[in-house]
Amino acid sequence: MNQVSFERVDNDILLIRFAGRWQLSGGLAFSRAAEREMEALPSVARVAFDARDLSAWDSSILTFLTQVSVLSRQRQVPLDRNGLPAGIRRLLDLAEAVPERAGARKAVSKVSVLERLGTAAIRVAGSTAEMLAFLGDMTVTFVRLFAMKARYRASDLFLLIQQCGAQALPIVTLISFLVGAILAFVGAVQLRQFGAQLYVANLVGIAMTREMGAMMTAILMAGRTGAAFAAQLGTMKVTQEIDAFVTAGFSPLEFLVLPRVVALVLMMPLLCLYADFVGIAGGAAVGVGMLDLSWTTYFQQTASAVSLTDTAGGVFKSSVYGVLIALAGCMRGLQSGTSSAAVGDAATSAVVTGIVAIIVACGIFAVVFYVLRI
């Protein structure tokens, strides 16, 4: 165990004696004692060491000695290191070889609430400006796309279509089936009180086609594909691949962002339509299993309740959500810093931005559809 004792020799030397095995696991509680000893002996002219009984040592003794050395410098007491093993002396010299650089230590200052509020406001203004700049650049890029001047690789586009289309089907199936079934279940409990079980079909059909199909698909894709876009582009930033595009004269927006947006805009309506059907099937499973309706009745009731306008409205909304998800993912990816943590932050922030944008757009659609009486 770490053993140390303090002893005064000839009245003006403080002899610090080490013994036993010094290990970090033994704790570092002795520096207080050293401080007390040195304070108690203001007349001390010199500090010396005796390490003859020291059998083993590690960083614990170095930390202790560094503290003693700081204390002795503060009190202008000379330190005689001759009693220490050579290894310890060398390491202490190494630790003190480079003097502390003036101003390198980070100032710990208390930031007032007002200052924090101000900094946050400036940051919001900055990120809003960045977002607007990105949207402006993307608008120009889309104009170039429609003018057939945008350059991107068609093979990239098809790969992306596969990734955010067909490969998303399993999770979309699972979630929409469950959402349809849950809607039917909740509706059934209420509607059965009036003997109006049949209207479960209306409830599920209208809810899925108007809102839930598009919304659930969008939130799924924000978590699945939006995050993937941000992580891909963020990593490309870390590996300087984006820089390589810029110096090669390629626009990263055309080469990387455009195919992602196009792929998602093309696939979202299809996924949404698919989610609508699976959701209705989920509702039907509950209707048939729990409410003793026949398949035929359920589907006839659904067909009479759901209009083409409802379905088309939902599908249209889903393609807008697709634009928002892809733009949020790509923007956060391109804004990513160049560390592994920054790529993680970019993916997180892509999902958050994507979902916020979806919910805001959903609210706007609700108002607009109400005003237009769709």
Place this chain on the structure above:
Amino acid sequence: MTELVAAGNGGKPDITVRDLTMAYGSFVLMHDMNLTINHGDVFIIMGGSGSGKSTLLRHPIGLNQPARGDILYGEQNFTQADPSHRRQLLRRIGVLFQSGALWGPLTLAENVGLLLEEYTDLTPAEIGEVAALKLALVGLKGFEDYYPSQISGGMQKRAGLARAMALDPAILFFDEPSSGLDPISARLLDELILDLRDSLGSTIVVVTHDLASIFTIGNNSIFLDGDRKIISAAGPPKELLAHTQDPALRSFLTRGGTEHS
């Protein structure tokens, strides 16, 4: 301040940097830099870690915008150029990034071929042949269909060099070419750089702190002093070593006084 323009090999200037100040936001990294890189030079940008040498390299390749000052290619001002003119000037340069920066989803041949696809009228078969030639030049014959993640770090660097040479650029920029390479690969890369200069007549700009490379390949150089935030010396590395009085540069060129002195 005195203008530090190194006397090169007498060629005409390929790159001129005029009163360049580099900054991140309000933090000034280097100020009032002036330098000329002549045609056919192997020009070394030296400096300790964090002195701003990689940032300096990012300016002429269009990744950073100067806080003040201009960069000229020949007589043409790159900093003030409009986007299409910039693109045209960028086509004359090639860059080997520190990490290679090969495009991950593309094979090596596609990495080299993408630039040819964009800037030439070659058919896909011809592009494949040119790409294979460029890869063969850097010793990667037969690796055309490999993806960057399937080859070693040193091979990625060489493939990055093949991509940088795709359009036979007049000027090649290298960011820390020997970092992450074993000594033998680093020396082979140095030889390759000299070969390229001699056979293609390219101008070569290298950011490095590898002393062996500096003295082997560099025929002109500048030293960035990170503390004083200026170019503190300019000239051929060997002459700098022989004549400099600047303790920071002397210590850099002699590894803190342990070599060459």
